[in-house]
Amino acid sequence: MPRSSGQRDGATSKRSERYAAVKTRAVAAALVVTMAMACTACSSSDEEQTHARIALSFARSASMWLDGWMNDGVPRAYVKRSLESTGEALGKRIDKLPGSISSSVSAPMKDIAHDLDTARHAVDAGDKARVGLVLSRLRKSTAALDAWKQTHRESGS
């Protein structure tokens, strides 16, 4: 049964007030939860794990880009730009590393950043022999970080 316009205006106004009250309560609850969660965010061990995971992902991505380029499977411009971008991102992370980060994590991270930079220059110069050397160095750095990650996982720290 359609309602008259007067009835609908009154009902609309009450519904608006109720809706606004529920919304205010929901926003307040969300703020409390957010603040509580923010207080417990990110331990130093989590931070090391995050840095290691990102550096490993960049190194392995670089290996795939370089393998692809060596086999003429991906364009040079894309590989060069990818190495440049991930190298810069890793460099920024290294610059912001706190002193509490273990050298077992920071040293391979620095090696990977250096390898990304060398690889970019080698790709730019079209030097496949040099890229082959960088690839083997990248494998060593990732093995070192992997070993740290494994120990860290097993010790459960």
Place this chain on the structure above:
Amino acid sequence: MKKLLEISLGVVTSIGGFLEMGEMSTAAQAGAAFNVQLVWAVVLGTICVAFLVEMAGRFSAVSGHTIIDGIRDRFGIKVLAWPLVTTVLVSLLVLSAEIGGVSIALEFATGITYRWWAVPVAVASWLFLWRGTFGMLEKGVTSLGLITLCFVVAAFRLHPDWAQVAASAIPSKPHTQAATYWFMAASILGASLSPTLFLFYSSGAIEDRWDRSYIGANRAIAALGMTFGGVISAAVLVVAAQSMHAHGIESIEDFHQLPLLLIDTFGMWGFALFAASLAIASFGAAVEVALLQGYLFAQSFGWNWGQDCPPRANPGFSLAYTLALVIGAIPIAAGADPLKLTILSMALTAVNLPLMVVPFIVLMNDEHYMGEHRNGPVSNAAVLGITGLAFVLGVVTLPLQIIGGT
């Protein structure tokens, strides 16, 4: 026969238009970080969006209103103001992300950095809206989006453990990185349940002059189109699990890593397929999200609207999508990271969902608008439950991700 053709076309365009920068990035990150463990989020998102899209089409076909128009009519402009403002803001972020998606695809194709492509992409989208018709967008661009089916082919070629994939359709707790896991779940749900999709669908139903005779066709399009779309999204996640997680790439922090999804399977062709998929899917989404800004403002303030009318007949509507494209291009042209922007905008979409979904559910249960075609308890429970979950996950994990910075 005509209806069957319309259903087939509707299903095809729903599949082609399903995947965009948000779906692709969130599913890829989830697969790389957590293997196939987050398939359940794609499944839940797909179920919910199928309900929402079906409801959006049914609402417009039965009541003759769009959702925005209906909320304004039922609750008044004051209640509409909140979801309107937040949806416009979140949609602008999504629009930036989609412009970013096309821009990075063009960077892959040309080697010219993505920042320089933001303005040309915005201009191309604007020209498409200014000169094109709704049919060109609905049937043209989204049909080209079928190229994203290459992810399904890649998923099969990578031979995943399908039993494990099926088992992951049931939600489970993470073994590590709990905050990131739940944040990714919220982002996947946000990408699937974007209000853009069902608000746009509802406006499209009015543009296509749907009436009650379309209720059956609408149900078929929503169920089949969204299910197959969800399959593509799940395929991206499976491909990321097989080609990245399995190779020890557990984090996608840089958008240059994304083409590795298909390079592993198809080599040079994979690179080209990825760039083409990203460009077409994101361009379609950018045009749709910009057009939605026109719909949102015109329907809220009672202006003329309609993509098939010339711009001079709808000045407010045309101005709204023009300004949206200008604003949307700015962050990308200024150098904002398209990948980070996408993930953030998807999580914010999840947080914003209830503001639009709750009044919509009330409308769907109102006899005055829906008569005998009101919602049943199953659709109410499914939509409220899943959007509630997306909201809680988004609210709890978003601050942690911002503070953690990962």
